[in-house]
Amino acid sequence: xxxxxxxxxxxxxxxxxxxxxxxxxxxxxxxxxxxxxxxxxxxxxxxxxxxxxxxxxxxxxxxxxxxxxxxxxxxxxxxxxxxxxxxxxxxxxxxxxxxxxxxxxxxxxxxxxxxxxxxxxxxxxxxxxxxxxxxxxxxxxxxxxxxxxxxxxxxxxxxxxxxxxxxxxxxxxxxxxxxxxxxxxxxxxxxxxxxxxxxxxxxxxxxxxxxxxxxxxxxxxxxxxxxxxxxxxxxxxxxxxxxxxxxxxxxxxxxxxxxxxxxxxxxxxxxxxxxxxxxxxxxxxxxxxxxxxxxxxxxxxxxxxxxxxxxxxxxxxxxxxxxxxxxxxxxxxxxxxxxxxxxxxxxxxxxxxxxxxxxxx
Numbered sequence: 001x002x003x004x005x006x007x008x009x010x011x012x013x014x015x016x017x018x019x020x021x022x023x024x025x026x027x028x029x030x031x032x033x034x035x036x037x038x039x040x041x042x043x044x045x046x047x048x049x050x051x052x053x054x055x056x057x058x059x060x061x062x063x064x065x066x067x068x069x070x071x072x073x074x075x076x077x078x079x080x081x082x083x084x085x086x087x088x089x090x091x092x093x094x095x096x097x098x099x100x101x102x103x104x105x106x107x108x109x110x111x112x113x114x115x116x117x118x119x120x121x122x123x124x125x126x127x128x129x130x131x132x133x134x135x136x137x138x139x140x141x142x143x144x145x146x147x148x149x150x151x152x153x154x155x156x157x158x159x160x161x162x163x164x165x166x167x168x169x170x171x172x173x174x175x176x177x178x179x180x181x182x183x184x185x186x187x188x189x190x191x192x193x194x195x196x197x198x199x200x201x202x203x204x205x206x207x208x209x210x211x212x213x214x215x216x217x218x219x220x221x222x223x224x225x226x227x228x229x230x231x232x233x234x235x236x237x238x239x240x241x242x243x244x245x246x247x248x249x250x251x252x253x254x255x256x257x258x259x260x261x262x263x264x265x266x267x268x269x270x271x272x273x274x275x276x277x278x279x280x281x282x283x284x285x286x287x288x289x290x291x292x293x294x295x296x297x298x299x300x301x302x303x304x305x306x307x308x309x310x311x312x313x314x315x316x317x318x319x320x321x322x323x324x325x326x327x328x329x330x331x332x333x334x335x336x337x338x339x340x341x342x343x344x345x346x347x348x349x350x351x352x353x354x355x356x357x358x359x360x361x
Contacts, residue, residue: 025300025336026343032296033347034354036289041355043282049195050278054270056196056204058134060234062241063200063265065226070260074253082252082261083223086212092229095247098240100232103130104224106215107201112208113179114167121163122202123180125215131158133230135194136204142174142189149211156214157185162205164190178208181218185210198270200226234268241266304336 016022066082089104106125111118130136131144138144138158149156157178164173164187177184185208196203216222231240241264246256254261308315315328 021306022339025304025339026346028296028299029340029343030347030350032289032293033344034351035292036286037348037351038354039285039289040282041351043278043285047274047278047282050197050274051271053195053197054267054274055135056194057198057200058228058267059132059230060237060268060271061133061228061230062237062244062267063226063228064244065263065265066224067260067263069254069258071255071258073255073258076253080254082254084227084252085222085224086216088248088251089224089227091251092227092244092247096240096243098231098236098243100230101129101133102227102229103127103133104212104227105130105201106212106219106221106223107225108215108219108221110181110208110219111179112163112167114176117167119163119166121206121208123208123210123215124201125210125212125219125221127212130209130228133228134204136209137192137194138189139192141172142187144189145209145211150213153213153217154211155183155185155218156188156211158189158209159187159191160203160205160207161191161193163208180208180210183218198267200265234271237266237268300336300340304332308332 066084068082069076069078069080072078084104086104089102093099093102103126108123109120110123112121112123113119124130126145127150128145128147131138136144136158139161142158144158145156148154157180159167159173159178167173167178168176173187173190176187178187179185191204193205196205201207229240229244231237244264245259245262248254248262249256249258252261318328319325
């Protein structure tokens, strides 16, 4: 133990006597460690934020629009307008076994009025499954559209958070009555604010959601503008899309290979692309960080080489007094490892502090 204590005291004196070089060596390691850590943290945080923003549109859902046929089929010409009603949505729900959730969506721009405030808003008539699939979470004290609302054609509304602020100000929106298309609707829920970078009919924070049966009753609209659905797991989306196309082509009488009759937007493709892109981006950032760390390591080796050259006389004296070459080499290796460990620890601590100051959530 005495030998080790003497060894470390000598090591401390050697490092202290070379304060500038000790600082430069440690700083090189700190810089490299911080660079690697922050680059990887940046890539990970960016990935999480992008996933969160895309998920604001929906939980890996498929959005479908009835369009026009592009192929002749069984004596029927191309260019026919595809129209779907609620019965067609229920048909898909019953016939397509892979469907985990489905909802038609009826949309229109209606006038919303509360007190002396009046706004033109995007209103959608949907079923209860829509809220879960679209990640539309109600704020505390409220709720989304439920099955009884649809069955009884209740005049209830779920409103976006920004629209609620615009119409009701600081007043609690839940429990208030808003006029839509000249009819009174009870506000039963307000959307929890969420990130949303993608949309197809306006951002959710400014929309009004009502039961699809009520929407049809007050507007007279019979046909869905679009419908959304999802599989139990994202891996089944491709198989589910094939089943949906087959079921619709049979029911609506269009060519099974006509992809234009009902156009599908599988949002899972966005997640797959984003995962692949961010994997490549993080690998690139990791390589850049490792190269920075290697440069720092080269700097350490150069500085330690200079230290050895400057202490050649000291090394000679030690060996003349009986010190073994391995012992002398071990001293310099230990100096390097200690400086590397100290620099790495400080670098990780700095990186942790910076990441804590700027959390991804």
